[in-house]
Amino acid sequence: MTDKKESILNTAIDLFSTQGYANTSTSRIAKEAGVSEALIFKHFKNKEGLLDAIVAQGNEHMNAFITPILGMTDPKSIIEGMFDFLLLMVREHADFWKLQMTLKYQSPLIAAKYHAAGKFDDLRTLLEKAYKELGYQNPKAETNLILMMLGSVFTYLLEADHIEQESFINFLKSKYNLS
Amino acid sequence: MTDKKESILNTAIDLFSTQGYANTSTSRIAKEAGVSEALIFKHFKNKEGLLDAIVAQGNEHMNAFITPILGMTDPKSIIEGMFDFLLLMVREHADFWKLQMTLKYQSPLIAAKYHAAGKFDDLRTLLEKAYKELGYQNPKAETNLILMMLGSVFTYLLEADHIEQESFINFLKSKYNLS
Amino acid sequence: MTDKKESILNTAIDLFSTQGYANTSTSRIAKEAGVSEALIFKHFKNKEGLLDAIVAQGNEHMNAFITPILGMTDPKSIIEGMFDFLLLMVREHADFWKLQMTLKYQSPLIAAKYHAAGKFDDLRTLLEKAYKELGYQNPKAETNLILMMLGSVFTYLLEADHIEQESFINFLKSKYNLS
Amino acid sequence: MTDKKESILNTAIDLFSTQGYANTSTSRIAKEAGVSEALIFKHFKNKEGLLDAIVAQGNEHMNAFITPILGMTDPKSIIEGMFDFLLLMVREHADFWKLQMTLKYQSPLIAAKYHAAGKFDDLRTLLEKAYKELGYQNPKAETNLILMMLGSVFTYLLEADHIEQESFINFLKSKYNLS
DNA sequence: TATGAATGAGGTTTCATTCAT
DNA sequence: AATGAATGAAACCTCATTCAT
Numbered sequence: 001m002t003d004k005k006e007s008i009l010n011t012a013i014d015l016f017s018t019q020g021y022a023n024t025s026t027s028r029i030a031k032e033a034g035v036s037e038a039l040i041f042k043h044f045k046n047k048e049g050l051l052d053a054i055v056a057q058g059n060e061h062m063n064a065f066i067t068p069i070l071g072m073t074d075p076k077s078i079i080e081g082m083f084d085f086l087l088l089m090v091r092e093h094a095d096f097w098k099l100q101m102t103l104k105y106q107s108p109l110i111a112a113k114y115h116a117a118g119k120f121d122d123l124r125t126l127l128e129k130a131y132k133e134l135g136y137q138n139p140k141a142e143t144n145l146i147l148m149m150l151g152s153v154f155t156y157l158l159e160a161d162h163i164e165q166e167s168f169i170n171f172l173k174s175k176y177n178l179s
Numbered sequence: 180m181t182d183k184k185e186s187i188l189n190t191a192i193d194l195f196s197t198q199g200y201a202n203t204s205t206s207r208i209a210k211e212a213g214v215s216e217a218l219i220f221k222h223f224k225n226k227e228g229l230l231d232a233i234v235a236q237g238n239e240h241m242n243a244f245i246t247p248i249l250g251m252t253d254p255k256s257i258i259e260g261m262f263d264f265l266l267l268m269v270r271e272h273a274d275f276w277k278l279q280m281t282l283k284y285q286s287p288l289i290a291a292k293y294h295a296a297g298k299f300d301d302l303r304t305l306l307e308k309a310y311k312e313l314g315y316q317n318p319k320a321e322t323n324l325i326l327m328m329l330g331s332v333f334t335y336l337l338e339a340d341h342i343e344q345e346s347f348i349n350f351l352k353s354k355y356n357l358s
Numbered sequence: 359m360t361d362k363k364e365s366i367l368n369t370a371i372d373l374f375s376t377q378g379y380a381n382t383s384t385s386r387i388a389k390e391a392g393v394s395e396a397l398i399f400k401h402f403k404n405k406e407g408l409l410d411a412i413v414a415q416g417n418e419h420m421n422a423f424i425t426p427i428l429g430m431t432d433p434k435s436i437i438e439g440m441f442d443f444l445l446l447m448v449r450e451h452a453d454f455w456k457l458q459m460t461l462k463y464q465s466p467l468i469a470a471k472y473h474a475a476g477k478f479d480d481l482r483t484l485l486e487k488a489y490k491e492l493g494y495q496n497p498k499a500e501t502n503l504i505l506m507m508l509g510s511v512f513t514y515l516l517e518a519d520h521i522e523q524e525s526f527i528n529f530l531k532s533k534y535n536l537s
Numbered sequence: 538m539t540d541k542k543e544s545i546l547n548t549a550i551d552l553f554s555t556q557g558y559a560n561t562s563t564s565r566i567a568k569e570a571g572v573s574e575a576l577i578f579k580h581f582k583n584k585e586g587l588l589d590a591i592v593a594q595g596n597e598h599m600n601a602f603i604t605p606i607l608g609m610t611d612p613k614s615i616i617e618g619m620f621d622f623l624l625l626m627v628r629e630h631a632d633f634w635k636l637q638m639t640l641k642y643q644s645p646l647i648a649a650k651y652h653a654a655g656k657f658d659d660l661r662t663l664l665e666k667a668y669k670e671l672g673y674q675n676p677k678a679e680t681n682l683i684l685m686m687l688g689s690v691f692t693y694l695l696e697a698d699h700i701e702q703e704s705f706i707n708f709l710k711s712k713y714n715l716s
Numbered sequence: 717t718a719t720g721a722a723t724g725a726g727g728t729t730t731c732a733t734t735c736a737t
Numbered sequence: 738a739a740t741g742a743a744t745g746a747a748a749c750c751t752c753a754t755t756c757a758t
Contacts, residue, residue: 002738020286022201026732036740041733043738105284107199141350145328148335152327171320181721205749215723220750222721360717378644380559384753394719399754401717463642465557499708506689507682514685529678539742563728573744578729580742 005043007033009057012050017099020106021051052113058100059117065089066119075130079176082127082150087169090157098158123147184222186212188236191229196278199285200230231292237279238296244268245298254309258355261306261329266348269336277337280330302326363401365391367415370408375457378464379409410471416458417475423447424477433488437534440485440508445527448515456516459509481505542580544570546594549587554636557643558588589650595637596654602626603656612667616713619664619687624706627694635695660684 001009011033015024026047030037044050065085072078089097104114124143131139153172157165190212194203205226209216223229244264251257268276283293303322310318332351336344359367369391373382384405388395402408423443430436447455462472482501489497511530515523548570552561563584567574581587602622609615626634641651661680668676690709694702 004738018287020199020201020288022199023286025730027730037732038734038741039739042740047732102287106286107202108197108281109199138350141347144335144347145332145351145354148331149324149328152331153324156323156327168320168323171317172324175324183722204747206747216749217723217725217751218721221723226749362718376645378557378559378646380557381644383751385751395753396720396755397718400719405753460645464644465560466555466639467557496708499705502693502705503686503690503709503712506693507686510685510689511682514681526678526681529675530682533682541743562726564726574728575730575744575746576742579744584728 004033004035004039008035008040008043008050009053013054013096013099013103016051016054016106017102021103021110022107026050051110054103055110055113056117058103059114061093061096061100062114063117063119066123070119070122070126072126075133078126078130079134079146080173082146083169083172083176086150086154086157087165090154090165091162094158097154101155101158183212183214183218187214187219187222187229188232192233192275192278192282195230195233195285196281200282200289201286205229230289233282234289234292235296237282238293240272240275240279241293242296242298245302249298249301249305251305254312257305257309258313258325259352261325262348262351262355265329265333265336266344269333269344270341273337276333280334280337362391362393362397366393366398366401366408367411371412371454371457371461374409374412374464375460379461379468380465384408409468412461413468413471414475416461417472419451419454419458420472421477424481428477428480428484430484433491436484436488437492437504438531440504441527441530441534444508444512444515445523448512448523449520452516455512459513459516541570541572541576545572545577545580545587546590550591550633550636550640553588553591553643554639558640558647559644563587588647591640592647592650593654595640596651598630598633598637599651600654600656603660607656607659607663609663612670615663615667616671616683617710619683620706620709620713623687623691623694624702627691627702628699631695634691638692638695 008029012024012029015029015032026040027037029050030040040047040050044053065088069078069081069085072081104111124147127143127146128139131142136142153168157168160168187208191203191208194208194211205219206216208229209219219226219229223232248257248260248264251260283290303326306322306325307318310321315321332347336347339347366387370382370387373387373390384398385395387408388398398405398408402411423446427436427439427443430439462469482505485501485504486497489500494500511526515526518526545566549561549566552566552569563577564574566587567577577584577587581590602625606615606618606622609618641648661684664680664683665676668679673679690705694705697705
């Protein structure tokens with residue numbers, strides 16, 4: 001990937017996230033990336049192609065996070081693993097994820113793109129099994145609830161400082177009887 | 180409010196929610212509302228003015244929902260009240276809220292507008308006090324968590340059928356030791 | 359003429375003069391006149407009708423100024439009269455004329471309207487005769503020159519203070535051997 | 538400067554002058570220039586940017602005319618020079634100046650733009666000094682008067698034929714005792 | 717006399733995109 | 738790989754004007 005192509009990609013993530021996809025013009029991206037507008041179309045064919053490239057990148061990272069969890073077998077470790085990985089992601093790629101999150105929540109269209117390539121359904125199945133093994137009465141509802149929470153918590157952690165992050169994760173773990 | 184003005188407002192809520200604000204043209208709104216495009220600007224000055232009117236309406240409803248809770252004193256009733264009112268809103272104005280929710284999550288700009296006029300901070304204070312009185316160890320974190328969840332839960336309920344809705348609310352209440 | 363009609367007229371003169379005719383919207387006139395936009399059209403039929411009313415008013419004043427000069431017979435008095443009347447107009451209706459002048463120079467269309475109803479040609483004929491009687495070698499050119507100047511001088515006087523006005527008029531008279 | 542850009546510029550001068558700035562639409566300019574409307578904005582950013590480009594061009598020409606006069610020292614030559622240069626300009630770029638003049642007199646806004654970049658004040662200072670050296674009693678007023686005249690005369694000459702032009706200039710020179 | 721609701725036509729400007737170089 | 742010139746379509750918005758009341 002050439003420097004200019006990468007510059008386009010990064011500028012686009014930034015602008016799409018902060019201004020919204022529909023609200024960000026290719027001309028603005030070009031200007032802020034220090035690149036001719038035509039180059040965007042050479043490299044990504046479309047404005048939508050540019051979005052796809054970003055989403056693909058995001059899903060790659062997301063899968064890298066989900067995959068190790070999918071390999072786990074001990075039910076308690078699975079649920080605990082979710083929280084630990086959350087903290088890990090937040091700490092190591094905070095900026096990247098901040099942008100990805102806002103981007104994801106911007107329109108059903110974009111959300112769909114994110115969902116398409118992800119391993120989210122595998123994760124849901126795994127969690128449901130874990131809750132069942134742990135003897136929870138309503139594993140489906142528990143899975144629902146924890147997945148809902150994960151998104152909101154993730155978003156919250158991204159804005160918090162290190163101490164706040166750790167104490168909140170610990171709070172969650174104790175609440176869920178995991179440590 | 181004249182019929183045409185109301186038609187504009189409703190069409191706009193619908194389109195902004197499903198297609199996104201930036202992605203919905205005033206000409207499309209006019210066409211679907213059966214109205215001249217110029218009328219939109221006569222009544223709302225701007226495309227943004229139209230959005231503001233929608234947000235104002237949404238905040239009014241939201242406050243109508245929060246206000247009765249703010250009047251409560253018994254801590255258990257307060258938390259239980261949140262869930263009951265959630266169900267109430269979902270049942271009585273499902274369509275309206277479905278649209279408002281998607282709209283709210285569409286861009287930081289719009290979210291900010293929603294926040295500006297709301298009584299959300301009052302609700303947070305009340306909940307924190309309730310958790311403290313109930314003897315929770317970490318009232319602030321509990322409040323944080325429940326408020327995070329409420330949004331996600333609300334969104335989930337809006338898509339569920341009546342049986343699913345009720346059973347999930349009951350699940351939440353029992354999880355929170357409230358019934 | 360009702361109050362509201364007059365208010366429209368005055369606001370229009372003001373705005374047309376400072377912002378230009380094409381650049382002044384009927385809605386702005388209505389707003390600044392404290393009147394509904396529809397009323398403009400009730401009273402003047404058109405935006406152009408409104409302009410016509412203003413021009414008619416301007417020409418009336420202008421004729422009132424030219425007429426007494428047209429009645430003179432002594433050549434020296436005629437030329438001197440021009441300057442004296444200039445000063446008179448400037449002093450008595452400065453605001454009105456300031457507006458009229460800028461308006462007149464704003465577009466060929468408007469200038470044409472002003473010319474149509476005026477007695478300017480009569481004045482030119484009279485001046486030419488006066489210069490001839492006074493023995494000037496080139497009465498036509500002298501008339502040309504003085505008429506050219508009158509517009510510019512008038513515009514200049516409108517911006518000057520009383521002392522400046524008087525001294526400049528005296529300067530002109532002495533230059534023209536008239537006092 | 539590409540062909541199309543120049544075509545836009547020339548068409549705009551023409552239309553702004555004959556129809557007025559506010560009354561000339563960018564779509565009309567584009568059509569008559571044989572160019573897409575978007576290109577106007579690519580090259581000049583704004584409708585106002587287009588006007589600015591025209592004014593800049595006009596001021597450049599105007600300065601080219603004033604500059605040689607500013608280098609003169611002999612007072613009589615200075616004043617005579619003004620008339621001669623007037624004739625020169627009228628003869629060599631009549632069309633261009635005709636348009637510029639009408640444009641300049643169309644609105645205070647435009648006139649201000651013209652004034653901003655010009656060397657008019659230098660010319661005024663020079664003339665005042667010249668009149669002083671020639672022993673005129675009221676050099677300031679003389680300068681005022683001649684500058685007023687120059688504008689009007691210029692406008693008049695632009696519409697006159699060659700013979701008329703020459704005879705009027707000669708008339709002026711003799712009147713001002715310069716030949 | 718006066719207005720508020722409404723509109724068709726057209727205004728300036730921006731958009732995503734193509735093409736020749 | 739990279740760009741500058743160019744564009745058709747559509748964006749938001751304003752305009753002068755009409756009509757029912």
